Amino acid sequence: MTSTTSSIDAARVELLLTELRLPSVKAIWPKLAAQSDKEGWPAARFLAALAELEVADRGRRRIERHMVEARLPAGKTLASFDFDSVPMLSKAQVMALASGDVWLETGANLLLFGPPGGGKSHLSAAIGLALVENGWRVLFTRTTDLVQRLQTARRELALEAAIAKLDRYDLLILDDITYVSKDQAETSVLFELIATRYERRSLLITANQPFGEWGRIFPDQAMTLAAVDRLVHHATIIEMNVESYRRKAALGRKRGAGRPPVHATPEEVESSAD
Template structure:
């Protein structure tokens, strides 16, 4: 059966038909950009196929952008951070080439861990969020959480007999970003539940953590030495480890800005 063709449409009727068709087919980008693209095609004497390709590519690009935005929103980052905004000059401990390699997200594809270790204010959370954002933009499902928030959620879920469901939800993401690990001691039950989340995730899934304590200092967070060793082993096996140092990244930025202003 051949498609019905509409001959002799006026310009106004054609515009109305295009608008209605885009609504029915859910093509909001083509609907919004069609007038400008049509004018550009006429001006550039574009072929019919070329014009159609421009329309479809515009729709595909915009859909990819919206999917990326939804994944970033679903990750629940507390604030927007990007690698472009990270001042590597303010923290020479962080190697730009290494971070740019991590930004390809090959480690996420392989299910490898990432550990960001350093004092408060050295840029760990910035890098954690920025690399998580890069992963979301590349199509991976990402989830961000504070270590204490995650443990409290797990304890509550266990009390309400929803632990299996909660762990499964975290297990479905491709990259779990855990921030502020080591800022406070976890009781034995909370530490065991956190370990359960880390060990019951699928092998292809990645975990990225930011901690203000070196691995040797994690005994302050996990009082059970055997559990501490098991968690360190889980997070460091085949991991990328970035040491952000001890000097304040934010303070260095402030000093640099003050120097630039004074100059």
């Protein structure tokens, strides 16, 4: 084969790979072809190497897209989560949840309870990040923001379509659900979301208040009971009743290098913020 013929064939390959939208193969095939010619690879080995590279690159780009759409807060990883500060939390259990294989496949839920500043949002975001890296689709949102979006959809007679669009996500992370108030118009959209995803798609919910305080979220007691029933039916519940990270940090700044007390008083917190 003459060099002219080889150049023509190479140009045809470039055009065809562009037409087929195979950018990874297009970028790597000349190098692999040279290696294949030099080492005398069988054609099947050469094609398999190209295919493996394309599959790997597509997987990487897919995860990058899913990472953007997940809207996870930056810097919240399992590696940076302080498990020692939450002694009642099983790290092994969290790592198992981060794989997502069992509970997401069955549409089960994960509920995190604890006072403000205890690490619930960090842990939920970190689990979400690990799940995206494992190939799952996740959306992190403040519950109040999502409720407002669904309220708008209801006013536009598009609530069903808006909830159906959320089905693309294997997991919805609803942060701070107890900040939603039934004084807001049409908060029943939150119940409709919970009911629609029941046993089909998973929810991860963080809450500052126990279920007994959820009567202020939904319009009536019957809806509250129905929502809680659907959430807990297939759920892992984790209680993180620990001192606030932010409270500890504030006391630490005030005391300098000294070790902060295990339990801070409201007076200490107030004075540390000055």
